[in-house]
Amino acid sequence: DDDFKLDQVYDVLLAKFAKRNIDVRSIERGDAQKISGNKSKQELKLKVGIESESAKKIVRILKDSKLKVQGSIQGEEVRVTGAKRDVLQDAIALLRKQVTDIPLQFGNFRD
Known part of the structure; x- marks a missing residue:
């Protein structure tokens, strides 16, 4: 009312x-x-998905971190691939710490 x-x-x-x-x-x-x-x-x-500027920023953070992961932009999401689960978990922790201006959601990953 x-x-x-x-x-x-x-x-x-x-x-x-x-x-x-x-x-x-x-x-x-x-x-x-x-x-x-x-x-x-x-x-x-x-809001659903990530804008292209934010996706580029996330990929740049992953490349600068020297972790053995690769980030690729696929539409409105960023797909991160790595050889080991521990490295992927380190990448998730890094992104949670450094990217605070946009909401992030992490999907399922497998070995």
Whole structure:
């Protein structure tokens, strides 16, 4: 009905995202709009994938780290390949430490 309730719904949504291990930085909040009467609505956009500039930055970090991994940009994702699981885990730790401005999600890897 009003901006206060809109903020309360947004807080509940953030709690649900956190419970499902979805990074809340992937949500873009639009402007609140008044619709008929005293009702309000707000558009939220969920970011999926990595922009090309950020992907290039991630690949550059991996190359500069001297780890024995290779990063390749495939569409909206960066695929990292390495010979050993330990090296891949080191690459994940490095990226979690150095890339803080965008939400990262790490998919399944195998030996």
